[in-house]
Amino acid sequence: MPTSRSYQDACGIARALDVVGERWALLVVRELLLGPQRFSDLRSGLPGASSNLVADRLRELAGRGVIRRRRLAPPAASWVYELTDWGRELEPIVLALGGWGLTVPLPATPTTLSATSVLLFLRGSARPDPQAPATYRLELDDQVWTVRTVAGRAHIQPGEPADADASLRTDPRTLNALLENPDLLADAISDGSAAAAGDLPALRRLLRAVTSPAA
Amino acid sequence: MPTSRSYQDACGIARALDVVGERWALLVVRELLLGPQRFSDLRSGLPGASSNLVADRLRELAGRGVIRRRRLAPPAASWVYELTDWGRELEPIVLALGGWGLTVPLPATPTTLSATSVLLFLRGSARPDPQAPATYRLELDDQVWTVRTVAGRAHIQPGEPADADASLRTDPRTLNALLENPDLLADAISDGSAAAAGDLPALRRLLRAVTSPAA
DNA sequence: CCGCATCCGTTTCGATACTG
DNA sequence: CAGTATCGAAACGGATGCGG
Numbered sequence: 001m002p003t004s005r006s007y008q009d010a011c012g013i014a015r016a017l018d019v020v021g022e023r024w025a026l027l028v029v030r031e032l033l034l035g036p037q038r039f040s041d042l043r044s045g046l047p048g049a050s051s052n053l054v055a056d057r058l059r060e061l062a063g064r065g066v067i068r069r070r071r072l073a074p075p076a077a078s079w080v081y082e083l084t085d086w087g088r089e090l091e092p093i094v095l096a097l098g099g100w101g102l103t104v105p106l107p108a109t110p111t112t113l114s115a116t117s118v119l120l121f122l123r124g125s126a127r128p129d130p131q132a133p134a135t136y137r138l139e140l141d142d143q144v145w146t147v148r149t150v151a152g153r154a155h156i157q158p159g160e161p162a163d164a165d166a167s168l169r170t171d172p173r174t175l176n177a178l179l180e181n182p183d184l185l186a187d188a189i190s191d192g193s194a195a196a197a198g199d200l201p202a203l204r205r206l207l208r209a210v211t212s213p214a215a
Numbered sequence: 216m217p218t219s220r221s222y223q224d225a226c227g228i229a230r231a232l233d234v235v236g237e238r239w240a241l242l243v244v245r246e247l248l249l250g251p252q253r254f255s256d257l258r259s260g261l262p263g264a265s266s267n268l269v270a271d272r273l274r275e276l277a278g279r280g281v282i283r284r285r286r287l288a289p290p291a292a293s294w295v296y297e298l299t300d301w302g303r304e305l306e307p308i309v310l311a312l313g314g315w316g317l318t319v320p321l322p323a324t325p326t327t328l329s330a331t332s333v334l335l336f337l338r339g340s341a342r343p344d345p346q347a348p349a350t351y352r353l354e355l356d357d358q359v360w361t362v363r364t365v366a367g368r369a370h371i372q373p374g375e376p377a378d379a380d381a382s383l384r385t386d387p388r389t390l391n392a393l394l395e396n397p398d399l400l401a402d403a404i405s406d407g408s409a410a411a412a413g414d415l416p417a418l419r420r421l422l423r424a425v426t427s428p429a430a
Numbered sequence: 431c432c433g434c435a436t437c438c439g440t441t442t443c444g445a446t447a448c449t450g
Numbered sequence: 451c452a453g454t455a456t457c458g459a460a461a462c463g464g465a466t467g468c469g470g
Binding site: 006007008009010011012013014015016017018019021023026027030048086089090092093094096097098099100101102103104105106107109110111112113114117120121173176 | 221222223224225226227228229230231232233234236238241242245263301304305307308309311312313314315316317318319320321322324325326327328329332335336388391
Binding site: 255 | 431432433434435436443444
């Protein structure tokens with residue numbers, strides 16, 4: 001019986017940690033914050049976790065009701081994991097923890113950075129010009145995301161956009177660098193680490209929405 | 216070198232968990248949210264953690280700058296642990312996590328409940344009558360706390376109050392029950408699980424401030 | 431007694447290999 | 451693609467020891 005060990009403490013903090021306090025659990029939640037993901041998507045977002053670990057956490061979190069396993073409609077016929085309504089209530093907490101974590105020094109050795117992590121940062125920090133709503137197609141490590149800027153906020157979903165003003169194909173680390181310094185876009189394109197198409201001024205506006213938020 | 220293992224992930228959430236994601240770490244932070252505590256206080260607040268575990272976590276959290284070890288002024292000449300300013304920034308996050316955790320079913324087997332846990336709940340939930348500020352002496356498992364109700368809020372500190380309107384001596388679990396149902400106070404006193412002194416109506420107002428918050 | 435350190439059995443983690 | 455099986459290494463958890 002893999003009944004995960006409990007703190008046996010009636011305090012709410014301990015009870016929360018009984019559910020999401022195990023190693024990797026909150027990072028699995030993080031990966032699902034922007035929408036349903038398949039097992040292999042989760043694995044590539046959590047390259048440091050072994051496959052059995054990811055499988056264990058998914059089983060436990062599903063058993064606790066934080067996430068759910070769902071079958072995609074045909075012809076996809078694949079399985080995805082997604083947060084339940086209850087699990088989604090962790091979102092502000094996890095994001096606040098992430099804000100605090102930005103003040104933690106970066107690990108010295110080379111680090112990973114998942115697409116979801118960068119996109120959560122983008123969504124949380126971008127203040128796009130409300131006068132110029134736009135839709136973008138972002139392809140990060142072969143996964144496609146839809147980004148829409150509406151009413152001064154960025155909305156992000158996994159999957160293809162119906163219609164995009166501009167598109168960008170790159171990797172999470174490069175996108176992160178571009179969000180810190182949008183002027184690097186030309187360099188990234190010329191050295192092949194990024195490829196852009198469509199309304200490039202709109203794309204620049206998106207990248208600048210983090211460093212130069214609209215008033 | 217007990218250099219705790221890192222997620223090696225640049226995401227803020229992962230970096231936060233590198234610091235406070237280990238087992239028991241956030242519960243140590245919880246125990247310090249209301250003020251400095253000695254090693255033995257921490258141990259009695261975390262009865263499920265072995266002594267070496269507590270010592271390990273304290274060392275790690277101190278090394279990371281979340282907490283600090285400080286010598287009390289003579290004649291106490293003892294050591295206490297306390298949150299640094301940086302560690303204190305975890306407070307809203309930990310409290311939010313605790314709020315979510317209240318929706319987690321209680322562990323089946325008998326649970327512990329630390330004085331800090333109940334007092335955090337009291338502080339977070341009590342809406343005392345702003346018209347009747349008061350100071351209380353609370354003695355929980357031989358540790359003394361000062362509770363002051365001011366401006367519709369409860370303020371809590373470890374240690375003796377300078378001057379108390381009323382005092383209550385009990386254990387965390389009984390106090391928790393009394394906060395849920397203040398009418399049990401007479402029973403608790405008569406069966407010896409609580410002892411009260413001073414302005415008893417004021418004490419009843421404190422207990423009722425959680426279930427019947429002032430408008 | 432307080433504040434740990436050491437020892438040791440058990441559980442979990444993490445890497446690799448493997449299967450439907 | 452979506453996991454399971456296996457196994458050594460690390461961490462946890464309980465008991466005990468020990469200096470101040």
